[in-house]
Amino acid sequence: MHHVLSVLVENRSGVLSRVAGLFSRRGYSIDSIAVGPTEDPAVSRMVIVVQADEDGLEQITKQLHKLIDVLKIHDITGEARVERELALIKVQADAANRGDILQIVDIFRAKIVDVAEKSLIIEITGDTDKVDALIELLRTFGIQELVRTGRIAMVRGRRVEAAR
Amino acid sequence: MAAVRATKQDIYHGGDAAIVETQTTITGAEALIKSLQAEGVDVVFGYPGGAVLNIYDALHQSSLRHILTRHEQAAAHAADAYARVTGKPGVCIATSGPGATNLVTGLATAYMDSVPVVAITGQVASFLIGKDAFQEADITGITMPITKHNYLVKDAKDLPGIIKEAFYVASTGRPGPVLIDIPRDVAVGELSYKHPESVELSTYKPTYVGHIKQITSAVAAIDEASKPLLYVGGGAVAAGAHAEILELAEKADIPVTMTLMGLGAFPGEHQLSLGMLGMHGTAYANYSVNHCDLLIAVGARFDDRVTGDIQSFAPHARVIHIDIDPAEIGKNIHVDIPIVGDACNVLKEIVAKVAPKQHTHWVTKIKKWKQEHPLHYEIEESNCQAAGTSQRVHPQAVIDALYELTKGDAVVATDVGQHQMWAAHYYRFAQTRRFVTSGGLGTMGFGLPAAVGAQIGKPDATVLCIAGDGSIQMNIQELATVVQEKLPVKVFILNNQWLGMVRQWQELFFEKRYSHTSLESGPDFVKLAEAYGVKGMRIKNPSEMMAVLEAALAHPGPVVVDCWVKQDENVYPMVPAGKGLSEMLGLEGK
Structure with missing residues (x-):
């Protein structure tokens, strides 16, 4: 596990x-x-x-x-926590399908952070499942590059540990 | 000592004595030597080179004793053996690059056997690090997995603190080697020196006192047990728990078996001693493990050479595991009563609370196993004068004779292989810190440099190096160190002209296909010894064995005795790799 x-x-x-x-x-x-x-x-x-x-x-x-x-x-596996991952996804895009991509990006509350003639860079933060789901949907358009940060996490509420 | 230089600040702030005092500076190299002395170091083992020239210059001007080995690996082993026999951290020094990488085997050896060693390496100047400079190697990177901790010193002013910390880390908790890498500019750099009085390490706090609840459970388990067994490892030696083990064994009538590293923690001749357990353990020790209902592990780590097939290890036993390293508990085997703490402290508490007991039935049963399956070799052959001059001596007989002749009181350093197992079996160590052997890593070439370190650590002891003809050749150059330092080390080479242990495995498990294990080309060890200026002697047959051994031990200086031993002798009993402890080979001899 x-x-x-x-x-x-x-x-x-x-x-x-x-x-x-x-x-x-x-x-x-x-x-x-x-x-x-x-x-x-x-x-x-x-x-x-x-x-x-x-x-x-x-x-x-x-x-x-x-x-x-x-x-x-x-x-912190069993703890109530906020968990986030950041991914940058470069997707093939032209005038014809840009609208479709934008719609998906909107639904995921992701962001377009760069627009080029034939591609877009999408920024998404979220838990791993959300990032995975977006990547799956974007595959059909053709993913050119993908960068993920790995997960960061923080326990909700009380402070769980002090460094010293 | 080097002159103490005043900085500009002294001049600017001249007049204030306190400031002048704190502002006088020395070099990093000088600070290193001062720090070593402040840590109580009286001897270092090493080998000079370009990146440590400044350190060696500071050494030259100090009163610190330096032993020049003929290979950096030997310096590491000697420092390790010094630590094993004295209990104090051993120190070795090597230059950057190849000097540092030559320490690697020595550090791994010390790491596997939890020995406190502080290794100092030179490094190329800070501004050259990463540039593939001459004799540059990333020794902190290389030694990360084989040191307890290591340091790359970036500023001369950090040196006193780092050295203090290094000794603290090396010698406390579960001991281990620590490496300090000192770039050349740091050795040259100036600092105002002050030896720190204490170490502040918030991230490192070993547990010395056992949890009282766990100790109470352990006491109850011991009181309830009808077939208890103490299983004692190197951690008991490190903790100095031998007196407590003896007390517990006698008070609660508990037989004691030891790992290779634990030998000496309980007197080998004691009637409750079962000798060593495991792959080459005694039959009665292994049977006892199989039958015991309570196994009390003290500073031992359930190594595969001890347990054999882990599933069938101690099948009927509840397990108490006393160890200072929490990571050892539950690593290889399920433990019922874990106690994290110093073995000495924990056993003191247990001894005080445990009820006196007799386990007559259990002890009698073990006694019967001892009688049925003693350690044995065909003694009549080797001791019989009539065997003539054509017979070679039994290797076991050599160890047996050495044990008798030294009254069991020698420090015995070994290499690795058959001779090591025979030394473990037949030199029945009465005391702790007498057996100096590479247990975890199994480092051939350890013996001779270890004998050097042991003799330096215990100048008055009789130090024997028991080696094989294969192993001794891995660090034979240390005979020069022995001569230069006038060390009366007695080297006994059990020469069967084979890599004997590998040959044994090939005989038993590879249908006698002796792939590259024959060493019939020699050399002539007597002539070789003489070339170094060491007295060389030879035992060719049983009839001359005692006289040669006696003469060798009586010789005031170093001796190499080339013992021509039976070539096809195997170490028995033997548990084949991966088998359970009950599946021993060689119980009735070959």
Whole structure:
């Protein structure tokens, strides 16, 4: 099953390499990983989506804890949370089908962020299902390029963890 | 020591003594040496090179002892062995690039066996990093998976803090190697030196005290058990829990089996000792695992060489697992009562609370297994003078004799292979920190440099290096270090002219297709030893064995004894890979 781990780490060079290396070394694959600074510039947050059973998750969590640069790990899989992914999708488009595409973009509350003669760039944010659904619909028009950020997530309401 | 230089600030702020004090500067290299000394380091093992010239210059001007090995790998192994015998972190130094990569096997060895080693590597200057400069290698990247932590120092002023932290990380919690990579400009850079008094590491807080509820459950389980078994690993040695293990074993009448890394944590000759368990464990240890109703694991990690087929391991037992590393608990096996904490602390509590008990039925049963399936070899042949000069000695007999001659009191370093298993079986270690062997990684070439490190760490001890003719050739150059440092190391090469353990597997599992395991070309180890200036001796047959061993041990300096041992001898018992512990081969000999 998929687990969403929210991991606070020291914002130091090499930390992404340490974390990613640990997953591959211990035989767990990362579905997605998103990293960025937090409200404290000395601390970064990684949101890691990993496929693992309960034992596997326990093991990877414990191994992550052993990394000196890791501050906190929170498995937010079961928590009420806001989860978002951002994707940029370049779709083939000409005068004939631009209207159809715009309609779909509207329904998804996505945005057109670039218009060229024969293509559009669409920006969408949402949970993974929503992004997937839009991508599926746009396939019929021909997707030229696709960029996804991987998931970021935040637990609703109470603050779940402080870095220090 | 190097002169202390004053900066411009001293002049500007001249007159204020406190400021002058804090503003005097030294180089990064000098700060490194000062920091090592402040950490209580009295010896480092290393090999100089371009990127560590400044460090070596500072070393030259200090009182810190340096042992020049003949290969960086040997420096890492020597530092590792020094740590294993003294319990203090071992330190090694290598230059950038190839010097640093030569440490890799040594660091992986220390990592697998949880040994505190601090490795210092030189690095090309910061502004050259990433430019594929001469002798540049990304050693922090390379060693990430084989160190507990590592550092690339970016500013000379960070050095004192990083070194303090490195020693703290290496030696606390579950110990392990830590590497500090120092670019050349950082070694040259100036800083105002102050040794930090403490370490502030909010992200690293090992648990030393066991949870009281878990300890209570463990005590109850021990009190209830009728067939308990202690399974003791290297963590018990690291924690110094040997006295507590002895106390618990005797108070609650619990037999004790040890992993390769745990040997010595419980006296090998004690009537409750079952010796080693696992792939080459004793029959009675493995039977005990199969029959016990409570397995008390202390600082052991249920390695595949211990458990064999994990599904059939200890099938009737509840499992108590005491370990300082929470990640070890539940990693390989389901644990009923986990206790995270320092083995010494936890066992103290358990011993105090556990009820005195006799397990007569269980102990008698094990005694019977001991009588039925003792460790054995055909002793009559090797000890019989009439066997003549055509027979070779039994390798086990050499270890047996060394055990008797040194009264079980030597420090024994080994390489990896058959000789290592025979050393584990026949040198019945009475004390902890006497057996220096690469258990987890299984590093051939470990023995001789380890003997160097052990002899430096314990100058008064008799240090034996038990090696195979294959392994010894992987770091034979260290004989030069032995001579240069005048170390009275006694090297015994169990020479069967084979890569014996691989040959054994080929015999048993590959229908005797001996693919590339014959080492019949030698060399002549006696002549080789003499070329290094080491006394060389040889045992060709059983009739001369005792006299040669006695002479070798009596020799005041280093000796290499080339022991021509039986060539087709196998290590038994043996559990084939992937089989359960009850499926042992070789119980009745071959």
